[in-house]
Amino acid sequence: MLRPRLVLDWIEMVTQMEQARALTADGPVLLYDGSCGVCNVTVQWILKHEREDSRLRFAPLESPVGLLLRQAAQVPPEVDSLLWIEQDRERGVRAQMRSTAALRVAGQARGAYRLLALLRFIPRFVRDAAYDAFARVRHRVVAPVCLVPLPEQRARFLA
Numbered sequence: 358m359l360r361p362r363l364v365l366d367w368i369e370m371v372t373q374m375e376q377a378r379a380l381t382a383d384g385p386v387l388l389y390d391g392s393c394g395v396c397n398v399t400v401q402w403i404l405k406h407e408r409e410d411s412r413l414r415f416a417p418l419e420s421p422v423g424l425l426l427r428q429a430a431q432v433p434p435e436v437d438s439l440l441w442i443e444q445d446r447e448r449g450v451r452a453q454m455r456s457t458a459a460l461r462v463a464g465q466a467r468g469a470y471r472l473l474a475l476l477r478f479i480p481r482f483v484r485d486a487a488y489d490a491f492a493r494v495r496h497r498v499v500a501p502v503c504l505v506p507l508p509e510q511r512a513r514f515l516a
Contacts, residue, residue: 384412391417420516
């Protein structure tokens, strides 16, 4: 016999997955810490240096969209990292985090910046150690910056 709470939980999970798939249907979403100056400056850098055909969109980790995508991709709530969320045939959506997410972003850049993606050949545990070391001090490196997208960029921000 099915218990009503289990059925409701299942329906909620399916609904969240459908919403997450809809949000990533047009391309990946980059989740970033909206209260982090480095993260906001990074998003501004991406908007300035991305390829013309980029379909990358953005949302703060702590926004309703960010929380929905994190949950759908099964990212634990304590993970405080840059997250690259994209569709996945098997799981609906998946997340790349830490240095791997940063390298996915580098792959969206124009010109010589794209060469940064070659850092993927460094073992992930080494890249992630460097990412984590910087992440621990990121709030001291750059003061909080208010991210104000240009009118033509606003549609790419999901929250």
